[in-house]
Amino acid sequence: MSSPRVLLFxxxxxxxxxxxxxxxxxxxxxIAHMDDVEILAPRPGRWFNRRQRLAMRVxxxxxxxxxxxxxxTRLERDxxxxxxxxxxxxELLNVNAVDRWRERCRTSACxxxxxxxxxxxxxxxxxxxxxxxxxxxxxxxxSVAAIDxxxxxxxxxxxxxxxxxxxxxxxxxxxxCVDVYSLGRRLxxxxxxxxxxxxxxxxxxxYDTISDLHAYDLHQHRLLVSNIAKRSRYFVVNxxxxxxxxxxxxxxxxxxxxxEGAAAGAILLGDVPETPEFKNQLPWRxxxxxxxxxxxxxxxxxxxLDGQPERQARIRKTNVVESLLRHDWAYRWEIVLxxxxxxxxxxxxxxxxxxxxLAKPLQGHNTPPGGGTRLDVSYRAHSATLLSRRxx
Numbered sequence: 001m002s003s004p005r006v007l008l009f010x011x012x013x014x015x016x017x018x019x020x021x022x023x024x025x026x027x028x029x030x031i032a033h034m035d036d037v038e039i040l041a042p043r044p045g046r047w048f049n050r051r052q053r054l055a056m057r058v059x060x061x062x063x064x065x066x067x068x069x070x071x072x073t074r075l076e077r078d079x080x081x082x083x084x085x086x087x088x089x090x091e092l093l094n095v096n097a098v099d100r101w102r103e104r105c106r107t108s109a110c111x112x113x114x115x116x117x118x119x120x121x122x123x124x125x126x127x128x129x130x131x132x133x134x135x136x137x138x139x140x141x142x143s144v145a146a147i148d149x150x151x152x153x154x155x156x157x158x159x160x161x162x163x164x165x166x167x168x169x170x171x172x173x174x175x176x177c178v179d180v181y182s183l184g185r186r187l188x189x190x191x192x193x194x195x196x197x198x199x200x201x202x203x204x205x206x207y208d209t210i211s212d213l214h215a216y217d218l219h220q221h222r223l224l225v226s227n228i229a230k231r232s233r234y235f236v237v238n239x240x241x242x243x244x245x246x247x248x249x250x251x252x253x254x255x256x257x258x259x260e261g262a263a264a265g266a267i268l269l270g271d272v273p274e275t276p277e278f279k280n281q282l283p284w285r286x287x288x289x290x291x292x293x294x295x296x297x298x299x300x301x302x303x304x305l306d307g308q309p310e311r312q313a314r315i316r317k318t319n320v321v322e323s324l325l326r327h328d329w330a331y332r333w334e335i336v337l338x339x340x341x342x343x344x345x346x347x348x349x350x351x352x353x354x355x356x357x358l359a360k361p362l363q364g365h366n367t368p369p370g371g372g373t374r375l376d377v378s379y380r381a382h383s384a385t386l387l388s389r390r391x392x
Contacts, residue, residue: 018214035347052068063125064125085111087114110137167323169320170320178233197299232261240273
């Protein structure tokens with residue numbers, strides 16, 4: 001048995017099971033299926049929370065990197081790639097607890113989910129750790145240039161991804177019984193308009209009702225989200241943290257909801273981020289159906305959209321096909337490998353083949369699944385067979 005070529009540093013044991021961490025946990029687990037990976041997931045040491053706060057206070061004023069309460073790890077062998085997943089810049093301090101990873105790993109890369117340009121002066125010590133990586137993959141496109149200037153390595157934009165096999169909607173004939181699904185953050189005027197319709201029993205509207213969400217199990221949470229999305233007609237989307245401009249500094253970015261809703265075959269309703277990268281990631285017609293600026297017009301707008309079944313069928317099919325061919329985590333991991341100078345392993349290529357086989361029967365066909373045709377039945381059987389495979 002060959003030794004793992006990738007050392008994946010995971011924060012999964014250091015923090016509570018906050019639901020917003022579920023997507024990156026999904027990514028980490030798929031990497032482990034698609035590659036030869038050893039997961040390094042340290043547990044917090046004594047006084048972790050207190051030491052982390054102290055380390056961050058020091059790191060605001062200086063580039064001194066303090067141990068944030070993570071026990072030190074000494075690597076005993078070499079790896080081709082050290083890959084660290086950091087959702088927040090403060091989590092970079094935890095990576096520093098791994099001794100000599102620069103010497104032990106031929107190439108290093110960091111996936112950094114969130115670092116807003118306005119906050120960079122507040123993370124001096126975190127940026128010092130980030131400077132050690134050969135490649136940084138930023139999920140925020142407008143942050144790429146600023147990060148690139150602050151580090152010796154190279155910063156590359158990487159759009160959010162999704163497990164498109166988990167979110168794939170056409171393997172069963174389940175009805176789209178949820179009219180509108182709003183997951184996570186939302187814009188209050190739109191929410192109030194939809195809530196008004198729900199109160200009058202004009203639609204079934206599913207939305208979060210509590211804040212500071214924690215899960216019993218992140219895998220179960222992700223399964224629930226995918227199953228609701230696959231049964232939703234409309235899926236509300238907005239630029240990342242659109243409800244909190246004080247946190248973004250006005251930076252408009254693409255969040256994960258766009259690819260999650262599209263992969264589930266829902267019609268995306270809302271607004272698009274002001275970034276050229278968005279058009280590169282979702283370039284097809286009606287990728288997002290933009291809601292009227294006046295919330296009072298939303299009810300009539302949805303009524304008009306409901307009266308266009310052919311358009312709706314086209315949107316659903318296109319969203320699924322494009323997601324299968326563009327936004328699965330397999331493509332994101334392939335980009336990481338390409339930058340690291342590594343070839344994809346057979347498991348990754350097998351997954352890409354499954355994605356292609358699911359998409360191909362839908363491409364160019366005028367009747368997407370959901371029409372009750374014989375193609376519909378045969379395609380469901382075909383896709384169910386592909387999804388039942390135990391390979392990645």
